[in-house]
Amino acid sequence: MKTIRDATTKAAVSLAIVTSAARERLDAIRQEADQASDRGDGPISTVIIIMASIAGALVIAGALAVLYGKYATKLTGE
Structure with a gap:
């Protein structure tokens, strides 16, 4: 019984x-992050x-619309 208590205590x-x-390391990381001025990607590259991605989505949607318009009669069977 004593060995179980010893193991539990250890x-x-x-x-x-x-x-x-772990708490000390996280506090140190938070302090470093607060002191650092650079917090990631620049806003210009993010906007680009x-x-x-929006332009690519529009191109894909436009191409699908053109294909649907071209083959609409074949798809409906008329």
């Missing part, structure tokens, strides 16, 4: 140490990527 202490170390 596990609890180990868990407390790991949790404390979004506009390119």
Whole structure:
């Protein structure tokens, strides 16, 4: 019975140490992130990527509309 209590105590202490170390590391990361001025991609490149994806979607939708218009009579069987 004593070995079970010892193992439980050791596990609890180990868990407390790991949790404390993880919390300290996360706090350090948050402080570094708050001090850093660069927070990711620039807004210009983000806008370019979004506009390119919208343009690509419009091209695909337009091509599908043209194909549907061209083959509409064959699809309906008239």
